[in-house]
Amino acid sequence: MAVQKHKKSRSKRGMRRSHNKLSDNKFLLINKKTGKKYLYHHITDDGFYKGQQIINKKRN
Incomplete structure (x- = not known):
């Protein structure tokens, strides 16, 4: 099993996840x-x- 040597920073994690956002109109x-x-x-x-x-x- 692969184990990372160093913890990924919040910035790198965010860069990896940046394309995972769902488009609003789909x-x-x-x-x-x-x-x-x-x-x-x-x-x-x-x-x-x-x-x-x-x-x-109730509608006004």
């Missing part, structure tokens, strides 16, 4: 009712999840 869905974008497995701003209203938010 996993966005569009709400059919409002047309707003949202992420998978997240509640929309209106309180909807999978087409059902989970949280009843």
